[in-house]
Amino acid sequence: MATLKQVAAHAEVSVQTVSNALNAPHRLRPDTLERVNRSIELLNYRPNRNARSLRTSAVELIGYCVPNWPNQTHLVMDQFLHALCAAAERTGRHILLFTAPPGVDGMPVYDDLHARRLVDGFVLSQTETHDPRHGWLKEQKIPFISFGRVWKETTQPGPWVDVDGAAGSAMAVRHLHEAGRRRIAFLSWSKSSGLAEDRLGGWRKACKELGLPTSGLAVRCREDSITEGARATAELLDADPFLDGIVALSDILALGALRELGRRGLTPGVDVGVTGFDDSPLADVVSPGLTSLRQPMDDIAAELISILTDPDGPPDASTERLLHPELVIRGSSAPG
Amino acid sequence: MATLKQVAAHAEVSVQTVSNALNAPHRLRPDTLERVNRSIELLNYRPNRNARSLRTSAVELIGYCVPNWPNQTHLVMDQFLHALCAAAERTGRHILLFTAPPGVDGMPVYDDLHARRLVDGFVLSQTETHDPRHGWLKEQKIPFISFGRVWKETTQPGPWVDVDGAAGSAMAVRHLHEAGRRRIAFLSWSKSSGLAEDRLGGWRKACKELGLPTSGLAVRCREDSITEGARATAELLDADPFLDGIVALSDILALGALRELGRRGLTPGVDVGVTGFDDSPLADVVSPGLTSLRQPMDDIAAELISILTDPDGPPDASTERLLHPELVIRGSSAPG
């Protein structure tokens, strides 16, 4: 493994010049630069990142806590991680994975990783309603960026990027309305979820604007499962035989709706239009395909990394980015 | 941020002694050790990892390439990553994520990460039949360990950990046989997949041993989708109305089988027993639940990390570990 010194000796310049050739090539005369680059090539030199980091005290590594919630599967996690890595790499950085206990119990792990200079900062996801991590990190002045809002009544304890769930639900409602649906229900979760309330609100608002009924058409599911989605759908259909549209808070709940429709001999996309959220791999693998609201993962990741690594210093709490989901239309809402 | 020097000054010892207190506490007299530890605590000292790595030239970071294959979703990736992280952390290491083009085109990325000392070695997964990465890394003498075999005719180009797919299929067959099934089919993939041939072989062998028929009972699916699983199941049922068991190569194919059974008014677990592979989150979220072969992720991860970080030096190609899957029984094979 060649070092800077060896390259310098080979190119007959000082180490400083080799370092500049790498980090500030404009400072060198073209012929010197070329000579140095030839030596770098020839010796197959790669700068040692640890030495660099020790000197600059920046490791160019971003911490991400890999979630472990058996009961809430993150079906689009591989997409998110891939996008996050790719975005980090575009700035010469990488993602360091770690595990930590949920909530505030995990914070010493974050603190330790930062203090020992294994990472420069953190990307938080799986943000929970009233998530305590953000406030803690802010307190410790540890740089971070959140994917997802904390949904506190007061201001957000830090910068965030999120997808506009209300706008997503509204898009789904308008799409179903255009397809002729007039009684559109909403499958939700518990009231305590900020995310659920956001998406529910978008459904209600869009229905009102289009003059569609909402009363009795929102059902809360106890958990995010196919079974619960099917149960809620059964409840809706029993109460309202003219129901012709279902906007579900998640792909899993939507899959439950599809199953209950099938059980009753109703054809999704023909008798009842159904939409989900997240455009998980399942949406494309069922038949009919599930219309779903795709989170723009590449844009989300790019914003997260760009805010966290802003050269003007660590982000403050006023940085907010609300991105729009994209409706991916499949057979469950529009037979074709 | 306190440094070793400051701690030494505070405890009135040399830096060497503080370093020893951290890395070789047995070398200190108990009273010295206690004094040093008090100073460490008081100053909230955390050793700078970059300085350590520069000195020891070990970064304690393991590279893992985050897969991006849209057409083959890795439904258990979050489980795998969590297990891998946790296992790495038990040895004081962490996982560094990166992206790379598939196949041999990605190898310069691996080489660069290793040469620049961002990682000590790699964990490979999503191993493909005749995967070229293993041979390349071996050639470059870059430490790695593979989850999954390359399925070359010749010897493996490196150490690996894998799950015994043949044993898994055999377990599924015996389980269905015990439940009274006598005509058990197998849903497979293309012949070119070593993994598929392994699992198919286990099914055939177990059937033969139990005196069950196999002729015409293995179907190859063109892709890993619910639709293909359903199509293959339809083909099987059309050809053999007495079919009463289906062992599927994947949970996705098994889900297709469940759907086709439902479509024909047959009840999974009652009329036909069905099993899948991987125990993905879907298996538990459908109804009836899908009986499936769980890969022992924690054991796999522990073996991977233990082999890769063996203190006796980097692993050689002769290290092999074949772990057993576990049959998780749900309603699709045994109505409860």
Add this chain to the structure above:
DNA sequence: CTGAAAGCGCTTACAG
């Protein structure tokens, strides 16, 4: 534009 030198924060023979 280029070079000699200090220093980032550790670890580790070596000597006492």
Add this chain to the structure above:
DNA sequence: CTGAAAGCGCTTACAG
């Protein structure tokens, strides 16, 4: 058991 010193491979004021 403890300490003084060299050195890991870089970057960066500073001087020429």
